[in-house]
Amino acid sequence: MNRLHQLTYYFNHGAVAIAVSLFTLATVNAQTIIPIETAHNALVLQADAKKDLKTIFFGKKLANKEEYSQVSGQYKQTDDYSEQLNAAYTPSGSRNLVEPAISVTHADGNNSLDLSYVDHTVTAIDNNVNLLKIRLKDPAYNFEVTLFYKSFYKQDVIEQWTEIKHSEKGIVTLNKYASANLHLKSPHFWLNQYHGDWAKEMQPEQSELTHGIKTLDSKLGTRANLFQPSVFMISLDKPGEENEGNVLYGALEWSGNFKIDLELDYQNNLRIIAGMNNYASPYSLKPGELFTTPAFLYTFSNQGKGDASRKLQNWARNYKILDGKGSRLTLLNNWEATYFDFNEQKLADLLKDTKKLGVDLFLLDDGWFGNKYPRNDDHAALGDWQENKKKLPNGISSLVKEADNVGTKFGIWIEPEMVSPKSELYEKHPDWVVKQPNRPEHYFRNQLELDLSNPKVQDFVFSVVDGLFTKNPKLAYIKWDCNAVIYNAYSAHLKNQSHFYIDYVRGLYTVLQRIRAKYPTIPMMLCSGGGGRVDYGALQYFTEFWPSDNTDPLERIFMQWEYSYFYPAVSSSNHVTDWGKQSIKFRTDVAMMGKLGFDIVVSKLPEKELQFCQEAIKNYNDVKAIIWQGDQYRLADPRSGSVASMLYVNEEKTEGVIFNYQVNYRYGESSKYPVKLNGLDANKKYQIKEINLFPGTKSPIDGSKTYTGDFLMNIGFNPILNTDRTSVVLKFEEVK
Numbered sequence: 001m002n003r004l005h006q007l008t009y010y011f012n013h014g015a016v017a018i019a020v021s022l023f024t025l026a027t028v029n030a031q032t033i034i035p036i037e038t039a040h041n042a043l044v045l046q047a048d049a050k051k052d053l054k055t056i057f058f059g060k061k062l063a064n065k066e067e068y069s070q071v072s073g074q075y076k077q078t079d080d081y082s083e084q085l086n087a088a089y090t091p092s093g094s095r096n097l098v099e100p101a102i103s104v105t106h107a108d109g110n111n112s113l114d115l116s117y118v119d120h121t122v123t124a125i126d127n128n129v130n131l132l133k134i135r136l137k138d139p140a141y142n143f144e145v146t147l148f149y150k151s152f153y154k155q156d157v158i159e160q161w162t163e164i165k166h167s168e169k170g171i172v173t174l175n176k177y178a179s180a181n182l183h184l185k186s187p188h189f190w191l192n193q194y195h196g197d198w199a200k201e202m203q204p205e206q207s208e209l210t211h212g213i214k215t216l217d218s219k220l221g222t223r224a225n226l227f228q229p230s231v232f233m234i235s236l237d238k239p240g241e242e243n244e245g246n247v248l249y250g251a252l253e254w255s256g257n258f259k260i261d262l263e264l265d266y267q268n269n270l271r272i273i274a275g276m277n278n279y280a281s282p283y284s285l286k287p288g289e290l291f292t293t294p295a296f297l298y299t300f301s302n303q304g305k306g307d308a309s310r311k312l313q314n315w316a317r318n319y320k321i322l323d324g325k326g327s328r329l330t331l332l333n334n335w336e337a338t339y340f341d342f343n344e345q346k347l348a349d350l351l352k353d354t355k356k357l358g359v360d361l362f363l364l365d366d367g368w369f370g371n372k373y374p375r376n377d378d379h380a381a382l383g384d385w386q387e388n389k390k391k392l393p394n395g396i397s398s399l400v401k402e403a404d405n406v407g408t409k410f411g412i413w414i415e416p417e418m419v420s421p422k423s424e425l426y427e428k429h430p431d432w433v434v435k436q437p438n439r440p441e442h443y444f445r446n447q448l449e450l451d452l453s454n455p456k457v458q459d460f461v462f463s464v465v466d467g468l469f470t471k472n473p474k475l476a477y478i479k480w481d482c483n484a485v486i487y488n489a490y491s492a493h494l495k496n497q498s499h500f501y502i503d504y505v506r507g508l509y510t511v512l513q514r515i516r517a518k519y520p521t522i523p524m525m526l527c528s529g530g531g532g533r534v535d536y537g538a539l540q541y542f543t544e545f546w547p548s549d550n551t552d553p554l555e556r557i558f559m560q561w562e563y564s565y566f567y568p569a570v571s572s573s574n575h576v577t578d579w580g581k582q583s584i585k586f587r588t589d590v591a592m593m594g595k596l597g598f599d600i601v602v603s604k605l606p607e608k609e610l611q612f613c614q615e616a617i618k619n620y621n622d623v624k625a626i627i628w629q630g631d632q633y634r635l636a637d638p639r640s641g642s643v644a645s646m647l648y649v650n651e652e653k654t655e656g657v658i659f660n661y662q663v664n665y666r667y668g669e670s671s672k673y674p675v676k677l678n679g680l681d682a683n684k685k686y687q688i689k690e691i692n693l694f695p696g697t698k699s700p701i702d703g704s705k706t707y708t709g710d711f712l713m714n715i716g717f718n719p720i721l722n723t724d725r726t727s728v729v730l731k732f733e734e735v736k
């Protein structure tokens with residue numbers, strides 16, 4: 001085995017936890033090839049004779065590793081004048097002519113940076129995960145950048161981030177500090193991006209990238225994804241399909257301002273530069289101080305969007321989402337049932353309803369706190385996390401006890417980063433509030449943020465959560481909301497205001513880390529006025545997220561569809577509410593495609609509807625492991641036809657569920673064609689039965705018939721949808 005093969009071996013097998021220093025290799029060979037290989041892909045970097053680190057290949061891996069060095073020679077594009085168009089991390093102020101990954105002002109005021117390869121090490125963390133570190137240094141300054149590539153072999157996922165430090169004589173200002181800088185080659189690039197607003201999350205758009213820079217970004221500070229999330233897809237050559245095409249998925253693991261530049265350069269290559277947004281945020285770095293960027297996450301598939309999404313979902317369950325392989329609690333939430341208008345008696349009834357319905361937990365939403373300024377609407381009391389004595393004279397602890405008595409669990413809503421102008425907290429600690437000292441306040445949902453860059457505020461936020469658990473050890477669930485964006489960004493605590501946006505999010509993560517150190521497994525829902533903060537930076541502390549306040553089931557079919565490309569079903573909280581005109585069956589079926597919950601007045605349900613819900617919850621308990629942990633296949637896209645169809649199958653391909661909906665109610669519409677199944681074993685035989693039938697209805701589907709996987713995947717199966725049957729849930733099982 002020569003050194004290159006040896007290195008490749010470690011990347012592939014990662015069997016031993018070792019660190020390989022390849023400094024010698026760099027000095028022996030004029031060119032150092034650094035392949036990062038996963039099950040199907042390779043990202044290949046090269047430190048050339050001048051010590052420039054470049055990306056020479058990214059895509060489906062080659063059988064013969066020796067050939068990566070010959071890839072570049074096959075492209076006859078125009079000149080690379082700077083000789084660093086494909087830099088693995090583009091510096092600025094020296095030769096560079098395009099969008100940089102990093103830009104700095106040195107201690108002596110000089111704005112130039114160059115980065116030369118020094119050495120790299122590979123550490124096998126376990127059989128599946130490797131960590132590659134590449135050190136780069138400016139030949140003219142004591143300024144160092146380390147690139148980190150954490151690769152997940154089976155899932156074809158890479159997390160990439162950067163550490164920056166220096167030992168110059170004074171402060172260095174970081175003007176830009178990307179997490180990653182990718183370089184892709186293809187004649188055409190198609191971008192799938194998302195936009196939205198409250199109740200309109202994850203609206204997809206697809207376009208071919210043209211020359212110049214397309215930027216996906218957020219400057220909202222908190223609730224950062226409200227208008228645009230950082231997740232996106234790039235299809236190479238032609239628009240990716242569900243089951244074919246070369247597709248890259250990207251996402252930034254960061255809950256604050258982000259910036260992703262997609263630069264189609266003059267040579268026709270795509271440069272992706274992703275990281276925290278440097279907007280209003282030049283960051284000053286003392287000698288010896290370490291600046292670490294969040295990770296940029298990407299996966300690639302040459303078999304279309306479906307395959308890429310299953311890889312990402314699998315990665316998220318195994319490595320990122322808190323307790324991703326664990327179980328979840330079904331629940332009844334009182335938000336839409338009562339809004340702010342409740343008291344002990346009403347809640348006691350709802351606790352009984354929780355038990356009657358058959359879900360695991362009752363979740364008390366907004367409105368339970370504030371005395372001087374009671375929380376009776378959304379104009380007051382955020383920050384005053386004491387039970388309102390009028391509504392709850394015996395406190396939360398009596399409710400937790402009552403829940404225990406009726407045999408259910410109890411969870412609670414908080415929004416601990418926020419403060420209402422009408423609150424005792426604001427009166428006591430005006431210096432904890434994010435606001436400009438000399439400008440009028442401007443509110444988002446009548447509220448302001450607390451300054452989480454301030455350690456005292458971090459202590460306060462931690463104490464809100466810690467206090468609830470200390471007083472109520474049986475508290476079983478937290479819904480953590482964040483309803484405002486940041487206006488008038490200013491911290492009374494920080495000396496350097498341009499650190500604010502970054503230090504806010506770091507402060508938030510510090511609090512969440514403290515919470516998780518003390519309460520490692522308590523389920524927590526990540527909510528932000530709907531889906532304003534769904535990202536993998538936050539999700540490592542949360543078990544699930546709230547996709548949107550829009551729970552109209554027809555809308556949810558589309559929205560959950562888009563979320564599912566990036567996030568596994570186990571993390572998606574889907575509630576049955578009174579939004580939309582659809583039947584209770586339709587609403588429940590849609591909510592079952594993730595983590596099921598209810599937000600309805602159970603006592604007002606007609607008998608048959610209650611019976612339906614109770615049976616549906618039993619069915620759900622039967623199949624939820626497949627929905628949460630199985631592989632998800634998108635069969636029929638609601639955007640391209642009248643039918644939406646989504647399949648979940650277990651790893652052994654012996655059991656699964658298919659959710660089918662008619663999404664177009666025009667005259668005569670129906671499922672005219674069979675829906676082609678996917679993810680089955682062609683050689684196995686299956687039976688398909690309809691479940692979740694409304695009491696008193698019969699299924700036209702003959703559950704005793706047997707079909708091969710081959711038949712079901714090539715011909716398909718008709719769920720028999722029509723305007724009288726708009727929602728059909730099918731369960732399939734292998735028969736021997």
Ligand code: GLA
Pocket residue numbers: 335365366378413481483527528529530546548549
């Ligand atoms: C946000 C959340 C809702 C609900 C309300 C309470 O809008 O998204 O689910 O909790 O706040 O005020």
